[in-house]
Amino acid sequence: MIGSIQMKSHARVVVIGGGVIGCSILYYLAKNGWTDVVLIERMDLTAGTTWHAAGNVSLADGNRAVNQFNVLAYKLYREMENETGEHLGWTRTGSILIAKTNDLLERYASRTESARAVGIDYHMIGPDEIKKLHPLMELDGILGAAYVPDEGVLDPSMTTHAFARASRAKGAEIYRHTKVTGLTEQLNGEWKVGTDKGDIITEYVVIAAGFWSPVVARMAGAHIPIVPTERQYLVTDEVPELRQLDRKVPMLRDFAVPFYVRQERNGLLIGVHEPHTPYCFLDGIPDDFGQELFPVDLERGAHSLESAMARVPALGRVGIKTEICGPTSRTPDLQGLIGPIPGLRNVHISAGFANGISQAAALGHVAAEWLIEGSPSVDVSMLYASRFGCYANKRFIRAMLSEAHVFGTVDLSGERLAGRPARASALYDRLKAKGAHFSAQLGWETPMWFSRGNARSNGVEEARAEALDVRKSVGILDLTALAKYEVSGPAASTFLDRLCARRLPAVGSIVSTPMLNERGQVMCFTTIARVEPNRFYLTAAPQAELHHYSWMNEQLPRDGSVQLENVTGRYGALLLSGPRAREVLAKVSEAKLSNDDFPWLTVADIDIAFGRARALRFNMVGELGWELHHPLEYQIGIYEALAAAGEEFQIVDFGFKAYDTLRLEAGWPIWGADFNTSQTATSAGLSRFVDPSKEGFIGRRAILDTARPVPYRLVHISFDLDGSPPEIGDLLFDGNDVVGFVHSSTYGPSVGSGIAFASVKDDLVRGGKTINCLVRGNRLPVSILERTPHDPESLRVSS
Numbered sequence: 001m002i003g004s005i006q007m008k009s010h011a012r013v014v015v016i017g018g019g020v021i022g023c024s025i026l027y028y029l030a031k032n033g034w035t036d037v038v039l040i041e042r043m044d045l046t047a048g049t050t051w052h053a054a055g056n057v058s059l060a061d062g063n064r065a066v067n068q069f070n071v072l073a074y075k076l077y078r079e080m081e082n083e084t085g086e087h088l089g090w091t092r093t094g095s096i097l098i099a100k101t102n103d104l105l106e107r108y109a110s111r112t113e114s115a116r117a118v119g120i121d122y123h124m125i126g127p128d129e130i131k132k133l134h135p136l137m138e139l140d141g142i143l144g145a146a147y148v149p150d151e152g153v154l155d156p157s158m159t160t161h162a163f164a165r166a167s168r169a170k171g172a173e174i175y176r177h178t179k180v181t182g183l184t185e186q187l188n189g190e191w192k193v194g195t196d197k198g199d200i201i202t203e204y205v206v207i208a209a210g211f212w213s214p215v216v217a218r219m220a221g222a223h224i225p226i227v228p229t230e231r232q233y234l235v236t237d238e239v240p241e242l243r244q245l246d247r248k249v250p251m252l253r254d255f256a257v258p259f260y261v262r263q264e265r266n267g268l269l270i271g272v273h274e275p276h277t278p279y280c281f282l283d284g285i286p287d288d289f290g291q292e293l294f295p296v297d298l299e300r301g302a303h304s305l306e307s308a309m310a311r312v313p314a315l316g317r318v319g320i321k322t323e324i325c326g327p328t329s330r331t332p333d334l335q336g337l338i339g340p341i342p343g344l345r346n347v348h349i350s351a352g353f354a355n356g357i358s359q360a361a362a363l364g365h366v367a368a369e370w371l372i373e374g375s376p377s378v379d380v381s382m383l384y385a386s387r388f389g390c391y392a393n394k395r396f397i398r399a400m401l402s403e404a405h406v407f408g409t410v411d412l413s414g415e416r417l418a419g420r421p422a423r424a425s426a427l428y429d430r431l432k433a434k435g436a437h438f439s440a441q442l443g444w445e446t447p448m449w450f451s452r453g454n455a456r457s458n459g460v461e462e463a464r465a466e467a468l469d470v471r472k473s474v475g476i477l478d479l480t481a482l483a484k485y486e487v488s489g490p491a492a493s494t495f496l497d498r499l500c501a502r503r504l505p506a507v508g509s510i511v512s513t514p515m516l517n518e519r520g521q522v523m524c525f526t527t528i529a530r531v532e533p534n535r536f537y538l539t540a541a542p543q544a545e546l547h548h549y550s551w552m553n554e555q556l557p558r559d560g561s562v563q564l565e566n567v568t569g570r571y572g573a574l575l576l577s578g579p580r581a582r583e584v585l586a587k588v589s590e591a592k593l594s595n596d597d598f599p600w601l602t603v604a605d606i607d608i609a610f611g612r613a614r615a616l617r618f619n620m621v622g623e624l625g626w627e628l629h630h631p632l633e634y635q636i637g638i639y640e641a642l643a644a645a646g647e648e649f650q651i652v653d654f655g656f657k658a659y660d661t662l663r664l665e666a667g668w669p670i671w672g673a674d675f676n677t678s679q680t681a682t683s684a685g686l687s688r689f690v691d692p693s694k695e696g697f698i699g700r701r702a703i704l705d706t707a708r709p710v711p712y713r714l715v716h717i718s719f720d721l722d723g724s725p726p727e728i729g730d731l732l733f734d735g736n737d738v739v740g741f742v743h744s745s746t747y748g749p750s751v752g753s754g755i756a757f758a759s760v761k762d763d764l765v766r767g768g769k770t771i772n773c774l775v776r777g778n779r780l781p782v783s784i785l786e787r788t789p790h791d792p793e794s795l796r797v798s799s
């Protein structure tokens with residue numbers, strides 16, 4: 001018994017953690033009809049990080065998907081207040097983001113259209129208006145600011161308790177002062193959640209235990225890349241000038257220092273930035289840690305504090321009323337983690353958020369949708385828990401955070417150098433010595449481009465030259481980062497048949513196919529080589545490795561009739577491609593390689609040099625070629641033999657930048673870059689990979705339902721390019737209306753134009769209208785392509 005509540009022995013979902021996020025998840029599960037759900041909290045609700053959060057609500061973050069997510073949270077909060085009559089302590093204050101350099105001013109201004117496209121009121125203001133909005137502020141050095149009138153503050157405690165009350169009203173149960181002590185998977189796939197008050201058997205577990213989440217996940221044998229850190233802010237005594245105003249002053253943010261200052265009652269709250277991440281609980285979180293705070297260390301944030309005082313001099317004239325320094329959690333890229341935990345079935349996570357108060361409603365909504373519907377309907381790919389592997393240990397997180405940390409305000413778009421190398425192929429040193437510039441994809445060092453003597457280059461020219469060389473003769477790419485899986489066992493073909501939206505290949509053949517969920521959303525996109533009647537070799541985009549594994553693993557029959565193995569780290573892969581590829585391969589292999597013996601979309605295990613490889617006559621670059629998959633021990637031998645054999649054909653090493661260019665010219669979208677689980681096969685432009693006449697695959701019903709609206713559709717576009725191509729998220733316009741946005745893009749040297757994949761409103765796709773892309777302030781006319789501009793008849797790949 002807990003108080004007067006008898007703890008259930010069974011529940012459909014157990015949510016672990018009674019912070020704002022756990023309570024929100026509980027609410028959205030119950031609201032959407034799953035009322036047999038419980039929440040377990042080791043202390044009181046809000047006892048973790050939530051009770052001491054500042055409660056600031058952000059909308060405009062620069063990134064389209066994050067903006068959209070913030071807007072969703074904002075709408076859901078308003079909806080919840082209306083539906084339940086609960087008060088969340090919401091105050092709309094607006095916020096001002098100041099710029100002291102032209103560079104920053106332009107950067108903020110460039111976010112205007114993308115913020116407005118998702119419904120955020122965002123505009124630039126000059127010093128006069130800033131002063132009008134915030135009379136306490138000094139304008140010294142300020143050139144202007146971005147102003148977001150709808151940002152404000154929520155009361156973290158009121159919000160959490162509102163979710164809890166509304167959940168209970170819908171039938172959910174909450175057990176406080178109950179600590180989860182064990183998570184054990186049962187033979188039938190259910191989970192036993194052990195607590196200090198008894199056990200509960202459940203279908204699904206959601207870990208929402210804040211900075212304790214790694215501790216809880218470890219109970220189920222999983223690793224979660226979160227470390228606990230400290231975060232601090234101060235609240236001043238009453239500021240007399242504020243009392244005289246008949247409104248609240250907007251939040252003031254200076255990301256260049258950074259700091260923020262906002263009104264708290266009639267005082268001011270200062271968010272203090274620290275130049276080094278203040279870790280806590282280095283030896284683990286003490287079992288008896290309760291709601292304690294840490295001593296505030298103002299030295300650590302001196303620069304931030306002094307800058308705030310110079311900007312708002314009133315801060316220096318009043319005393320400090322409250323000092324908060326509390327534990328919170330950090331992930332390697334400062335974005336939280338959401339969704340299934342790779343390797344575990346039916347265990348999800350929602351933790352590690354820097355703005356958990358601001359986003360909790362959307363996080364709860366998405367977590368509930370994921371369980372009830374099979375995946376979220378909004379793009380949360382930037383939050384997938386599957387975006388890090390086991391390499392993302394404490395040391396890795398610390399290395400990443402030493403580059404950029406604290407408020408989540410630092411621009412992380414550039415190449416990260418910390419935490420590397422984590423995963424590397426056997427060729428890493430060799431390729432480095434040949435001038436390779438690497439980038440990390442799910443920890444793998446992947447060659448991006450090879451230096452051609454210009455030490456100051458950013459690789460654009462080199463990648464174009466590499467792409468042209470591949471089209472002209474032959475190139476070799478280290479594709480080891482590709483995700484690779486083996487599926488085998490007596491029921492392997494039945495299993496894959498149910499998952500794949502296309503007929504499985506015959507033995508010795510290959511197909512590329514999406515795997516859908518019941519709503520027709522693209523859970524995976526893989527290339528499947530059938531090597532025996534019940535043995536398949538699957539590949540997918542590098543960043544999909546753990547995501548796809550997780551999805552397939554969840555669908556596995558529980559009787560052991562199918563084995564799924566993630567063999568990414570076991571096999572290397574080299575792509576040998578270009579019109580002379582056959583001649584090169586023939587010099588190092590006895591295998592029969594003619595088009596009759598080894599046609600396009602077939603697979604065979606062949607000898608190469610002194611090793612053996614699984615050769616897939618398949619590639620996405622639109623040329624004759626083979627992907628050569630091999631145990632890593634053979635990699636150097638195979639690579640050296642191919643490189644030597646290719647010398648007479650001027651073989652080139654090429655990197656992923658050139659690969660991207662080539663596959664964009666050849667019309668291959670890829671999972672992660674051009675589409676993800678938030679899209680259906682139709683909206684992801686994958687209809688050509690789906691066979692609706694095939695019966696029995698997951699998602700077929702949704703695919704056949706032509707009445708379902710397809711708001712956006714992925715299209716292949718081209719445009720004249722004078723300068724660099726558009727960036728991810730750049731907007732497409734029909735007149736002044738936003739009608740789409742760009743995914744991946746490049747200049748295609750073989751087709752002589754800019755080329756990209758973009759999501760465009762469906763009526764425009766069919767309407768044949770001229771649309772424009774906004775690229776760094778200029779509007780470029782864009783054509784929607786009916787056929788791929790490179791090798792439209794697939795003559796080169798099948799030559």
Ligand SMILES: Cc1cc2nc3c(=O)[nH]c(=O)nc-3n(C[C@H](O)[C@H](O)[C@H](O)COP(=O)(O)OP(=O)(O)OC[C@H]3O[C@@H](n4cnc5c(N)ncnc54)[C@H](O)[C@@H]3O)c2cc1C
Nearest residue numbers: 017019042048049050053054055056180210355356357358
């Ligand atoms: C100083 C500071 C200022 C902040 N300011 C803002 C802000 O202005 N705006 C914003 O949006 N966000 C802010 N944040 C971040 C925000 O507080 C967090 O994102 C949010 O509170 C996280 O909520 P949560 O539910 O994930 O975690 P928590 O609130 O930590 O909840 C996790 C719960 O899990 C429970 N638990 C742990 N282990 C177990 C177990 N074994 N069994 C049962 N229960 C368990 C804990 O007791 C705890 O109650 C701030 C954070 C800090 C530290």
